[in-house]
Amino acid sequence: MSTSHPRAELTVAKARQIRRLALGMVYRAKQGHPGGDMSVTDILATLYFGALRVDPANPNDPKRDRFILSKGHCTGAFYATLAEKGFFPLDQLDTYMQPLSKLNGHPNRNYTPGVETNTGPLGHGMPVAVGAAIAGQIDQADYRVFVVVGDGELQEGSNWEAALTAGHRKLANLTLIIDRNGLQQGARTEDTAALEPLADKWRAFGWDVVEVDGHDHDALLSIFTAPTAGRTKPLCVLARTHKGQGISFMRDQVSWHHGVPNQAQYELALQEIGQ
Amino acid sequence: MSAEINAAGRYDCREAFAKTIEALAEKDERIVAVVNDSVGSSKLVGFQKRFPNRLINVGIAEQAMVGVGAGLANGGKVPFVSGASCFLTARALEQIKADVAYTNTNVKLCGMSSGVAYGELGPTHHSIEDFAWLRLLPNLTITAPSDRWETEQAVKAAAATEGPFFLRISRMAVPDLVRPSDAMFQIGKAETLRQGRDATIIANGVMVSRAIEAADQLAASGMNVRVVNMASIAPLDIEAIRSAAETGAIVTAEEHSVRGGLGGAVAEVVATSCPCRLRILGFPGFLPTGSPEFLLERYGLTASGIADAVRQTIEARKAA
Structure with a gap:
């Protein structure tokens, strides 16, 4: 992987660490969604360590950039990212999904600093992100709003309601990232309720679209850090990803949507991810 | 404490709702309105004229309306999310549960024309289930005002109190209640x-x-x-x-x-x-x-x- 972007060396290292942490969380909790954790990790690492204006010491700063994980089941990667960033201690990750843990299977902003809205049911992140972007538009604030949705999640109609409003209001401060790993819980998206041609759909809704390899840190960083001045539309980043990225036996396997590794698989996966 | 019925007239509480929001919005620029093509039926035409940037019409899209309200609250606004109660509460129930009640956002849901206000239009447009399905949700304050005074008080209380509210606003004309001068509205x-x-x-x-x-x-x-x-x-x-x-x-x-x-x-x-x-x-x-x-x-x-x-x-x- 090319790491020519000045922040890419850091984000690649962070992504490796997030993968290790997330996999450990799933392994210990004996549940979770490791396939989606691995597909979204490079997006999270490049956002949090290369693009987002957030301060763990002041998580509710009105001027912060907003990040919303609409695919709320991927808390393995999300909590690992927030802890790596310093929103809460790393050792708290050991409590993931344990009784009374603050690290619920899906994120809760009232328990976990850095979480903007409680997600879990699919199709909720987009409307909330659009609302936060409208608030910024009204106030002429310079914060940006980023929302990550899973591709299967786009079958929920609420996304398209929000997409209409975002296009209509020309929310140039809004960036949607689609984690396009091609798989949903039970099958390929294209064998379930096909999404393609997906880029055309977003363009038709009044969005700019950029397609990218969702594991290419240079490419993700250059998109996320590009100046927003002059933009007149919301931006859809169609990130082509692989479920289980970084772990050979998980990669593109639908069975790892919420599979749990045994000890041998866990150790092999850590070896493949590397230190 | 007692109250008498003022027989002089009957009034649509939506007017008091709209007038109060406009007055509050004049002083507090955080107040915005979010509607689902319901500007007229929510009596917010005046609000829209006075504060065009602060009236967000998402179109006929209740799920987006409630989610957008939650996002506006995240951005520091005090959104009054207003639509026919039957659609607001039933179509967007999961958004009300997750984005508003569970996230505990500062969103004021305004169920207009509740109950059987749309009597002739039939059960799809009746909202005679909203108390039941909203009453289960923690964090959500639910208020059904009885007249113009109480509507005004409830709107003011919702604006002044951090946290999720549901205001059930009828369009059936009701008389004013003449209350003692020291009457107070308390949630x-x-x-x-x-x-x-x-x-x-x-x-x-x-x-x-x-x-x-x-x-x-x-x-x-x-x-x-x-x-x-x-x-x-x-x-x-x-x-x-x-x-x-x-x-x-x-x-x-x-x-x-x-x-x-x-x-x-x-x-x-x-x-x-x-x-x-x-x-x-x-x-x-x-x-x-x-x-x-x-x-x-x-x-x-x-x-x-x-x-x-x-x-x-x-x-x-x-x-x-």
């Missing part, structure tokens, strides 16, 4: 409008003035009946219900299903902590077509219907 606090010992009527929304008229009818035949306005059903004034139980007979009256609403909330308290005779007045299920007044009359939600229910409940207690 979660019932208002006793008539003192009484023989029985208690607990009502809210459009049924409150009818409950007062019922008590007046009963007084004419020598019965001394208490009237309690339970505008807030969440949080619920449990002490007022316990006190009502001491009168030995309670009749609840609401423009809602008999299941799960005000009557259901009162029944939970009565059955578990202060057993007494209880009669729940409301609608039995999907309703036939008819004007709001026709439907209220058909199901006994009139002053004389409430009075009859009180008499029967007192008789049943005596016979037991």
